[in-house]
Amino acid sequence: MSLLERAQKASGEGTRFVTPVGPGLDELKAQVQDLLSADEVAALQAENPERARNEVRSACRRAFEDAAWAEVSTERRAQLEGGLLDAMFGFGPLEGLLADDTITEVMVNGPRSVFFEREGRLFPSERTFADEGQLRALIDRILGPLGRRIDESSPLVNARLPEGHRVHAVIPPLALDGSVLTIRKFTRRVMTLEDMASGGSFDERMRQFLVWAVRARKSVAVSGGTGSGKTTLLNALSCVIPHEERIITIEDSAELRFLEHPHVVRLEARPRNAEGRGEVTIRDLVTNALRMRPDRIVVGECRGAEALDMLQAMNTGHDGSLTTLHANSPQESVARLTTMVRFGADLPVDVIEANIASAIDVVVQTARSLDGSRRIAEVAQLGFDEERRRCTVETLFKREEGERSGQWVGVPAWLEDLPSRGCAASREVTAWKQACSLAA
16 A cells, blocks of 8 residues: 555545556557557548447557556556547547436536536536647547538537537637537437426426417427527427428528438538538528428528528418527517518518518527526417508417416417317317416
């Protein structure tokens, strides 16, 4: 027993803080590189990833035969081997965080600062990077297979991993305290409306309303802030779309998942390449989607001039479409859409608002509570005031912070048409109104 170990034992600390004896990860990495060059590993990784891992494991076992590793325990050797594999093929210090299904986002604010989100709340992580070089190497390794690059001339990048996770990176000189890496995780299983209701995002009355809205082919816009659950709700709504319909999804970075629907065409925008060419915008994809015989068009998020094409699609026979946008309320969502449409066409405001009122039937506002939970905070229907020439927003449902279920204050006119369209029986609609304390 070393002097340090005896001192720790005497002070009651046990072996929890014992510094590992013998060589570490850097020494193992150097020995493995002597046995297996980086070029060989890269070639094997491109040809057969599993074989590349096996070759590195074999090189680790040969390295452990060196006399320098005689005092290192079997457990410590296994730990170092796993760490080397994570560093070479995985996400290094982030591997454990990304493997945890309860973690929804990982945020790296420089090599020494790592945070993660669990159940809507942020927590600091003990996992850190050795230095800026290790963090930059991880970013390059993530982007390499995706055909993307990041450097001083292009210090921002947004990409998607094969698993569906969204990756955003910023490097110096824009990031002052070291490279910033944000990874938004998406669960392997799509959350349904039933799952969201059981989780407290809304109650059974809201779930039934959303199901009717989708099946009645009402165009729905989900608005809210970052991390409020817009994409999750949009995915849940898509699960209700009948399997007989053809869906075309359009996204800046593919996040939507249609794992059970049999007829889905997924389109993803493409940024310009290093030469400044090859860009395909969401607006380009929306325009082309109209020629692909869609029953429904799902735009992952409206951010710019594509809002004009989306509204035109909704107004020319493609009802029942879905989209998301950033806004603090249904009222502000109208202003946001108006601004975005004007990016693409210099039209009068009243003409734009008339198109918005005609295209979008329901606006669902999502919000994140102080405790990290997500909820539907408001539901509104849009109309158009011919005298004032303005788009009107009528609140149907409101749920304030801290309320368990919220209050229904209105009924959309199309609810009465559900029986004639075969979407619900008259008694179901009546029972729903009574459950919401609305007039039968």
